[in-house]
Amino acid sequence: MLKSRLEARLAHQREQGQWRERLSMSPNPRAKLRDFASNDYLGLARDSRVAEALAAGARQEGAGAGASHLVNGHSPAHHALEERLADLTGRPRALLFSTGYMANLGVLQTLCDSETRVFQDRLNHASLLDGARLAQSPSRRFHHRDLADLDRLLTRTPQERDKLVVSDGVFSMDGDTADVEGLAATCQRQGAWLMIDDAHGIGVLGEQGAGLVGQRFSVSQVPVLVGTLGKAFGSFGAFVAGDEVLINALTQFARPYIYTTAQPPGVARATLRAMDISEQESERRERLHAHIAGFRQAAKTLGLPLMDSTTPIQPILLGDNQRVMKWSLHLREAGFMVGAIRHPTVPRGTARLRIVLNALHEWHDIQALLDVLAELKDQEVKVS
Structure with missing residues (x-):
């Protein structure tokens, strides 16, 4: 019976155009597709x-x-990395986790219980939504980046309840950013804590790559800051940064931290080296942001359906699953790796190509990608 249920779910996944495939990517750069998918x-x-x-x-x-x-x-490498991350983000302490998913589960499981009220941006990452569920905390999801809706929900919450507001920093499928200043002001006015998952901002945004929150917002404004190491820093793992009480609580009570083998020390050393390079070679960030500006200008000229993003994540909104898979397959045949994002990762009717820019791209590769996108758009216009 269990097998039959799984088979039915798998068949439905295929029928809905939501089947996910794993690609085995060659480590040889010359044999690879041009990568516009990775973080x-x-x-x-x-x-x-x-x-x-x-x-x-x-x-x-x-x-x-x-x-x-x-x-x-x-190990000493782990300890050194935690101190370096605390310094980068302007927090008293930081705590390493094996993955960003586990960091978010650990924070929410530690901070929340059935009496805590959690308020999440509607487009938050799945790990944040799952963390609140595992903590069995009553949760409400406010409209995306809508401070008025959040304020309304907080006002309706009894004063005696603990309140936690949770938001992505950079939204991973849309590429837009949270209004951290507005969120912090709303939380302080309403007596709530604020948690920001800055996974896609660390290393990319802010002074020396300190992220969307970093040194700009104090620990009193953003008490809980989460970041990952497998994106801009190119290694693996995650961290939570905050004050002494938060880090001690996570060390004592966060089950994903307590019951997981620590990341290999070599990974911590690799991250430390990546942080050195990130700080010493600021031209990487400058080049990346120049690519973002150039891509957006060219894409707008071509009339491509860009979403509102000034980060490396540049989604092309195509709408339905069949259309996004057709474009994705054509791009792959043309030598480009681009993510095809569909429901349930994004809301129904908002399937998109998730184009991701990086500092190593050459402009001629970006232009070649734009040429293929323009060709796809023109083909659709001629058919219609």
Whole structure:
């Protein structure tokens, strides 16, 4: 019976045009499709200096940590990375997690219970929604980036309840950003804590890549800051930054932290090296933001249906699943890897190509991508 139910779900997934495929990507850059899909924003994932730091760490300390941070898996490299992340984000402390998903689950499970009221932006990442569910906290989702709707929901909440407002910093499928200043002011007025998941902002936005929140907002304005290491820094893992009380609470009570083997020390060393490069080679961010501006200007000239984003995530809104898969397949045949994003990752009727720019792209590659997109658009116009 269980197998039959799974088979029915799988068949439905195919029928709805929502089937997901894994691609085995060659490590040989010359054999790869031109990558406009990954979140390697600064081009550090294959940087030889970062790779060597990973290898040196493995040679010195082994391939794995061997245990959780609270047993004997916490190495000097882990400790140094936590201190570096706290310094980057202007927080007293930071705590490493194995993945961003686990960091969000750990924070929400620690901070929330059935008496806590959680308010989430409607477009928040799945890990944030799942974290509130696992904590069994009553949750309300406010309209995307709508401070008035959030304020209305908070006003209706009994004063005696603990309140936590949660938002992505950069929304991973739309590329737009949260109004952190407005969220912080609303939370302070309403007596709520604010949690920002800045996974796609760390390394890309702010001074020296401190992110959307970083040094701009104090720990009293944004008490809970989450970031990931596998995007702009090109390595793996995540962290939570905040004050002493928050980090101690996570260390003592966050089950995804307590019961998980620590990331390999070599990974921590690779991240430290990537942070060095990010700080010393600010031209990577400058080049990336120049690409973003150039792409948007050219795409608007071509009449492509861009979404409102000034980050490396540049979605082309196509609407239905069949259309987005047709465009995606054509792009792949033309030598481009671009994400085709469909429901349930995004709302029904908002399927899109998720084009992601990075600092290593050459303008001629971006122009070639735009040429194929223009060709696809023109073909549709001629058919109609």
